[in-house]
Amino acid sequence: MVTRNVYFKMDDKEKLQLAIGKRVKLLREERNIPQQDLAAKCNVEKSNLSRLEAGGTNPTLYTLKRIADNLGVSLCDLVNLEKI
DSSP, X not given: OOOOOOOXXXXXXXXXXXXXXXXXXXXXXXXXXXXXXXXXXXXXXXXXXXXXXXXXXXXXXXXXXXXXXXXXXXXHHHTOGGGO
């Protein structure tokens, strides 16, 4: 299996936010978890989760950890952008 490293420069903030958002949405949809349910489990507003999935916000590590826990993945797996 060939792995590739994904690196982002500081000026790629928007690209990183989009990639993280896509990953969250992919994992959520694979588990058939409605956005509203995941938001409630993570103690965030549905609108904030929606914005995160669209790449419109820069989530904290704490928020990403809560999302990862509620999706049943590690934080490392959640931010593994090679799987997008």
